[in-house]
Amino acid sequence: MKFSYKFSNLLGTVYRKGDLLFTPDGNSVISTVGNRISIFDLKKSTTLPVESRFNYNALDLSPNGCALIAINEEGEAHMISLISQTIVHKYRFKRKVRAVKFSPDGKHFAVCKENNVFVFRAPGPFSGEYNAFVMERVFHGAYDETTCLDWSADSRILAVGSKDMATKLYPLDKWANFRICSLGSHTDGIVGCFFEEESYDITTLSRNGQTCIWECTIDPKDLVPIDKVPPPKKKKKSSSDSEEDDIDASKTLERTEEEMTAALGEVNLDDETETKKINKMFYKRISKIYLADEVRKENREAVLTAAAYHKKTKILVTGYSTGAFFIHEMPEVNMIHSLSISDQKITSISLNSTGDWIALGCGGLGQLLVWEWQSETYVMKQQGHANNMSCVSYSMDGQLIATGGEDGKVKLWNVNSGFCFVTFSEHSNAVNAITFSGNKKFVVSASLDGTVRAYDVIRYRNFRTFTSTRPMQFSCVAIDSSGEFVAAGGQDVFEIYLWSVKTGRLLEILAGHEGPVSGLAFSPIITSTMMVSVSWDKTLRIWDAIEKGSAHETIDLPADGICVAFKPDGQDVAIATLDGNISVFNVKTSLQVTTIEGRNDLGSGRSDTDLITAKKTLQAKSFTSLCYSADGECLLGGGQSKNVCIYNVRESLLLKKFEITQNRSLDAVDDFINRRKLTEFGNLALVEERDEREGGNVAVRLPGVRKGDMASRVFKPEVRIFSLQFSPTGQQWAAATTEGLMIYSLHSGLVFDPWDLQIGTTPAAVREAIAEEDFSNALTMSIKLNEANLIQEVIESVPLRDIELIISNLGEQYVQRLLIIIASCLDSSRHLEFYLCWIQHILTLHGPKISGQKNMPALLALEKNLVRKYDQISKICDYNKYTLQYVSTLGEIFSKKLKDESKMELESDEEDDKEDIESDDNVEVS
Structure with a gap:
């Protein structure tokens, strides 16, 4: 088995905090998910393979869509190339950055830090710069922290809002008729400032909802470079003046305002044209509106938290701390639309290039919405679990993932698209365990509210609710391989309950444990009804409740049992205990393996x-989740740390360790405390830090609380791995962590892993055999080299008539590897019928040999890709079918209309002929 697993996607977390961006084409949203960045479009979500040491909070995209600037909470800036998806430059600001913005021409970008604004040259063909962070200008005009900024359309002027209730305008270059000016009139900190499209008119918004519209006295074309202003004329001094004045002529002369005005009046903008008097740049406030009045009717403490403006359509979107947002048309400030999407504050708003879609992010709930305001419909609506994700389970074909959270919700995710497509909220307390049925038709969850619920995956409804004879909290759940029986273990009552899925009746109560039941598992063998359970009473019990009732066999463990996992062949079972060890037992002989x-x-x-x-803390660490690999040779384990370990069961050897995160915004990531926090009075992290106007949030958790509390407290969550699950296809595994649901996929092309290699087996020899049409030998050698691209090249070189003959001569040991390669090729290739012929002949000729448990991952991977192709083709066929029906119906309507028109014309012609005949008869009679 290969171990070249790489991080591929992050599910369950769609937005944390920070900026939202639309790509230049307007079809994708870029969102910050902790210390990573995800891109959402209408079909798929992808997470960039880029990780920061702290959470990102400021983003901006270059106008050409190639470069992304991401700045984290500690002021470390990353210049990310979206083409190669790598970090190309880094820069440390050493302080928190509030905002970053590219200029419209792509030559510069500005950064707000403390009360300063830094302007850098942007790398690329526009500026001719290769280094990403070359500072060009620094502005120090603000008296408090700068919060927002915006560039004028010609990239000449920069508007910067700050907490000092003023917006200041800075020129990028020196202009003769422009001075740094400050726009006030606000009574709270500035949240947004926006230039108009083709003018220097500006709109400013403050935190209390005040909106000021400012009109500029000049147009962008009227700005005059300072080098075009002639120097002031020197006055001729008389002899008496020269005797009285004692001034050093070597000193530079300063221009007075009168002299500058006089010089501006003589500026010649165009050579050989008449002189034109240039006015200076001034701003006049033309209106002041209070946008928050409508929101404050319901909540007097509501404040404006986010704003966005689309310059072409003049649409202003404002979001508030109550979860409501308003759309106004500027500059008349006519309200177009209003909607409340959440109870939490809206932390970020963005508009796409056409102004039709509005992206809204709520950091409190981790909610991301894309709203089309003209049709008033959701383009995308995604929300992760409001609290930690506690459990995860794969469907049998590896296409779906079910997750349960401490918020009492069960969510189903599509692995390929990365989107949540259904949420069940019937539970009233935290969901502790979840599992899919063997036929993928339903999913079962166990909760602390004392119920076990079964959800239909096809109809999206809760069709069964299993309860116990007395109130209790369930901590684990399991379904047998046939999907007919459900078992759940209690946390406060030490019993196991067994129900029938078809009738919903309680069949058996299994007693015997003397501590909370922490793990349950049914045998994966279809013909077996064996079940194992582990408990805090340091025992492993083997049950056959369906046939023998409460009779069981007990195996003593060295410490408290935490979780249990069955091997795919049903022979062994692995148990994680509180002492940090993993014990493997044979369920038939009850011997420790x-x-x-x-x-x-x-x-x-x-x-x-x-x-x-940390060394002392390690003595209390243990595994809390175990899972066997798809072939049963390895064991995946994780727990109260940031590491996921893969062990070889037979050798009891650690094969590889994965570090799931480097995010220092989480707790317990480092082994040592930062020495800067240690003072003579103790650790500064133990001191509560209350924020102003934030509801009294503190940075220290309540005593004894580990999972988070319902009080208005904010603290660093501790990095943990709550649940692990291997995909049945063996191509990926998922981990429910503090960061979200992390997917690690197998990248076979990155590792050279030959099998039964010989001296003469080379890619050149394989291609030579293809040229000689020795396809059987070429296929055998390519499988030995175990390179997917080479095997695909050989497969696609084989003529259709020779497929059956080549497969019949293929050895049994090559069939499994060939199936895995064909499954991966089927996912990306357009030659669907060609590969289906290969699959048909392999299953026909080698079907009985590959039906065992060893080849099950390859068969499941094949099924997964075939089902996915079927769904894709069925959508195309349905679209074509309905389009043809529409065209044919439209044709019938038009033909009927033409017939009716021609019929009416004939009737009118006949009437005209009759009238002509009658008129002729009248003429003859007369």
């Missing part, structure tokens, strides 16, 4: 508020 000592592999991590060292 092996023990893995994995506590030191988990790695330590010291929290900011810990009073003991």
Whole structure:
């Protein structure tokens, strides 16, 4: 088995905090998800393979859409290339950055830090600069922290708003008729400032909803470079003046305002044209509106938190702390639309290039919406779990993932698109366990509210609710391989309950455990009804409740059992215990197969508020989630740390360790506390830090609280791995972590992993065999080299008539590897019928040999890709079918209309003929 798993996507977290951006084409949204960046379009979500040491909070995209600037909470800026999806430059601002903005011409970008504004040259063909962070100008005019900025359409002037209730305008170059000016009239901090499209008119918005519209006295074309202003004329001094004045002539003369005005009156803008008097630049406030009045009727403490303006359509969107947003048409400030989308504040707003779509982000709920305001419909609506994601489960074909959270919700995610397509909210308390049925038709969840619920994946409804005879909290759940029975273990009552899925009746109550039941698992063998359970009473119990009732076999464990996992062949079972070890037992003989000592592999991590060292903390670490790989050879484990470990079960050996995050915005990531926080009075992290106007948020958690509390407190969450699950196809695995649902996929092209290699087996020899039409030998050698591209090249070189003959001569050991390669090729290739012929002949000729458990991952991967292709083609066929029906119906309507028109014309012609005949008869009679 290969271990070249790489991070591929992040699900379950669509938005945390920070800026939202639309791509230049207006079809995709760029969102910050913690210390990573995700891109959402209408079909798929992807997460960039870029990771920061802290959460990102400021973003901006270059006008050509190639370069992205992302700045984290600690002021570290990353210049990211969206073409190669890598970080190409880094820069440290060493302080928090509030906003960053590219100029419209793409030559510069400005950054707001503290009360300063820094202007850098942007790399690329426009500026001719290769280094990303070459500082050009610095402006120090603000008296408080700068909060927002905007460029004029010609990239000459920069408007910067700050908490000092003023908006200041700075020139990028020196202009004769422009001075740095400050626009006031606000009574709270500035949230947004926006230039108009082809003028210097500006709109400013403050936190209390005040909106001021300013009109500029000059147009952009009227700005005069300072080098075009002639120097002032020197006065001729008389002899008496020269005797009285004692002035050093070597000193530079300063221009007075009168002299500058006189010089401006003589500026010749165009050579050999008449002189033209140039006016100076001034601003006049033409209106002042209070936009927050409508919101404050319901909530007097509502404030404006985000704003966006589309310059072409003159549409202003404002978001408030109540979760409502308003759309106004400027400059008349006519309200077009209003909507409340959440109870939490709107933290970011963005408009696409056409102004039709509005992206709204709510950091409190992790909610991301794209709203089309003209049709009043949702283009995209995604929301992760409001609290930690506690459990995860794959469907049998690996296409769907079900997650349960501490917010009591169950969500279903599509692995290929990365979107959540249904949410079940029937539970009233945290969901502790979740699992898919073997036939992928329903999913079962167990909750602390005392119920076990079954959800129909096809009709999206809760069709069964299983309850116990007395109130209790369920901590684990399992479904047998046939999908007929559901079992759940109690956390406060130490019993296991068994129900029938068809009738919903309680069949059996299994008693015997003397502590909370922490793990349950049914045997994956279809013919077997065996079930195992582990508990805090240091025992593993093997049940056959369907046939033998409460009779069971007990195996003593060295420590409290935490979780249990069955091997895919149903022979062994792995148990994680509180002492940090993993024990493997044979369920038939009840003998211990092996023990893995994995506590030191988990790695330590010291929290900011810990009073003991990381080495001492490591003694309390243990695995909380286990999962076998698809072939059963390896074991995946994770727990109270940032590391996921893969072990070889037979050798009890650590094969690879994955570090899921480097985010220092989370707690317990580092092994040592920052020495800057340690003072003579103790650790500064233990001191509460209250923020102004934020509801009294504090940075220290309540005593004894580990999962978060319902009080208005904010603290750094501790990095943890709550649940792990291997995909049945063996191509990826998922981890429910503090960051969200992280997907790691297998990249076979990155690792050279030959099999049964010989001296003469080379790519050149394979291509030579293809040229000689020795396809059987070429296919065998390419499979030995185990390079996917080479195997695909050989497969597509084989004529259709020779496929059956080549497969019949293929050895059994080559069939599994060939199936995996064909499954991956089927996902990306257009030659669908050609590969279906290969699959048909392989299953026809080698079907009985590959039906075992060893080849199950390859068969599941094949099924997954075939189902996906079927869905894609069925959508295309349905679209073509309905389009043809529409065209044919339209043709019938037009033909009927033409017939009616021709019939009416004939009737009118006949009437005209009759009238002519009658008139002729009348003439003859007369």
